[in-house]
Amino acid sequence: MLVNYKRDYQKIAMGFLSFEDDLKNLANLKTEFDLYTNDEGHELYLYKETSDVNCNFSGVVGLETGADYVLVRHLDMSPANRTDQDYFAVLDDLSALVGAKKIMGSIDVTPVIMRWEEAKKG
Numbered sequence: 001m002l003v004n005y006k007r008d009y010q011k012i013a014m015g016f017l018s019f020e021d022d023l024k025n026l027a028n029l030k031t032e033f034d035l036y037t038n039d040e041g042h043e044l045y046l047y048k049e050t051s052d053v054n055c056n057f058s059g060v061v062g063l064e065t066g067a068d069y070v071l072v073r074h075l076d077m078s079p080a081n082r083t084d085q086d087y088f089a090v091l092d093d094l095s096a097l098v099g100a101k102k103i104m105g106s107i108d109v110t111p112v113i114m115r116w117e118e119a120k121k122g
Contacts, residue, residue: 002061002093005036005044009057013044016060016076020108032062032074041065047077047090061090069102070094072109084115091116 005013014033023029036044047059058081062074072094077086091113095103105113 001048001050002045002090002097003048003057005046009046012057013046013060016046016057016078017062017074019076020074036062042073045094047093049081049086049089058086059090061094063094065101068100069104070098072103072105072113074106075109075112084112084119087112088116088119 003009010033014029017023017032018029023032036042041064043063043065045061045063046057047061048055048057059077060074061072064071064073075087075090077090091103103113104110
């Protein structure tokens with residue numbers, strides 16, 4: 001289940017984003033995070049495996065949105081949730097959220113999206 005980012009989730013979201021090598025540097029992380037919190041064309045969601053209120057978040061999804069597409073810039077999961085099954089669940093939820101918009105990925109995320117699209121065909 002994708003949950004809209006709220007200020008209360010800042011440390012959690014930054015923690016997930018910091019899994020990326022480029023964002024391990026605090027200055028880079030803050031710059032990227034500011035983009036999601038201050039630019040209307042960017043959105044940040046946290047992912048829970050269930051709708052249970054007490055369930056912890058297991059990942060974060062950073063999006064850049066356009067008129068007919070959504071670019072997944074970041075798809076970072078906790079180490080225990082870095083499986084295709086978990087990534088595909090996030091992408092399924094994202095697909096339901098964005099409707100007819102095309103889901104694309106950054107260089108790092110594109111292979112996951114390609115596997116997800118192939119699995120949907122199959």
